Amino acid sequence: MTTTPPAPLLSAQALEVAFPGRRGAATARAVDGVDLDIRPGEIVALVGESGCGKTTLARSLLGLVPPTAGRVTFGGEPLDYAGRALKAYRKRVQLVLQDPSGSLNPRHTVYDAVAEGLRIHGYTGDEGAAVSGALARAGLRPPERFLLRYPHELSGGQRQRVVIAGALVLEPELIVADEPVASLDASVRGEILALLLKLRDELGLSALVVTHDLGLAWNIADRVAVMYLGRIVETGDVEQILTAPRHPYTQALLSVLPEADGEPVILTGEPPDPSKVPSGCRFHARCQVLASGEAERAGVADACRTKDLPVLEGGGRTQVACHWVAAETARAV
Template identity: 80%
Template sequence: MNTEIPARPLLSARGLHVAFPGRRGAPPARAVDGVDLDVGAGEIMALVGESGCGKTTLARSLLGLVRPTSGTVSFDGQPLARSSGALKTFRKRAQLVLQDPSGSLNPRHTVYDAVAEGLRIHRYEGDERAAVAGALARAGLRPAERFFLRYPHELSGGQRQRVVIAGALVLEPELLVADEPVASLDASVRGEILALLLRLRDELGLSALVVTHDLGLAWNIADRVAVMYLGRVVEIGPVESVLVHPQHPYTRALLSVLPESGGAPVVLSGEPPDPSRIPSGCRFHVRCPVLASGGASAVSDRCRGEDLPVLDGRRRAVACHWVTATAGD
């Protein structure tokens, strides 16, 4: 796995914010609240966090599916335009792979039609049958013609996910954004799909942003990992650095529940705060086990009252007053 940050970012976000209007006069929900993030050419980046942390909203805003409240998104060095024509062109180069293949596939469409749909939307002028067969083969469904006339209910869960991936590959994109791509699959199939994504990266030079709540998945597939909490990235860096030597208390808590961690799980108190009422100071301080144990007493006032800057998405970084203070000791 690569440990160095690629020299050329393929996808970049700077100062990205996404807020949704509050209900009945409530403050806006700040789903993404200031994010800088880069995905390099040929890189697999994992975006990790609890449910509700904003990672899916961030991923969709990077694809132009959700309009940011502020901030910029660039692809291949060019700002992402928001016109319908520009977004259509962009989505040929950057494809979304959803969590639930059953929900992604129309039960009335054959495998052939499901994979060919993108070609038809983009008015592909080449040999459609050859393109569909090639995409199915690259996704591991061989011989491809055997699957053309089958329907989703005739396939296994792993085969359905491969069809969804083939539907993304048929347009020959440069970037896949995969939202929990193996969460609905049996453990025996998960490894096969992860190996497929790695093979596609190696053979096709594909970049990928993999959205997941599973740090174990990130360890198996990613070059770099960004850990997200309550709308903001709190730790980022090469996967070996972040997962072997985690610094943020939130990252440590997430890792502690993995079976291979070998220690006692860290149980975080309460639920993440409402994104329409983000706490002052460090947004994690109300659940931080270090602060609760008195371990951060020297910086406790800063934890509760002083906000942290948006992390630079290009290098190893941590957003934590306690980590900053102890690093300087």
């Protein structure tokens, strides 16, 4: 008996975000047609190299950057960008930034940093109890030890836990974590990742984790969405994507991990430029499959250079946007 997956908590549908160029320069299509769903209690990793559009996509999902086209829905309702509605939305969806040192005001104590969200949203309950509870859930125990400390008195891992506590204090349903462990020592990274998993298990918290690190995605995510030049090019369950990647871009990203087998794939050509999206597959100028002649042998080289690929659906099934993969799949049937 098959069970119907729960309805998405947060969903992007045909989402586009474009920024006009300065002094007549071409428009930058930072997000150029994205469907993405995040279900209740699910952790989705959005991965890709710098400049691929993943942070802009995350900011648009948070309501910080209004989309040029498409829409964002939360709990089945379209996101309302009016001031009061957006404020209520941001209580339910919280952001965790990658640099805790930059996120925390050095003149505020830990107590004030965590209580700030409560004060912005007019919390009428016991503020001290809420702050202490959030710190405890973030792993800072006993919380009384940390309430009057300043950020410079804490370690990097403790500062990140304070940032997470500041998000948790509002009891959100989903957090968006942008490179949550990128600035931390390797010894602390595992602790923060374990904390995020614990919060998911204990609170039913959903999360979108934005990262360039596929190793992080392997350790924390239920699903992975691989983004390149404004679009998701491969998506599916973490085990499927990271153990048997199909898109050449995903294969290249995985090949440079220390534990990867074989030689690393060194991508040629220029890195992504959202103001110069090429025709056809947007990865073709750097694609190792096209460069090696494999796409030519499969009869899709011209399509790679000239034929656009469809936007992948936002659901959980495994999908890949690649002419060569489509040809190889058809041949195997």
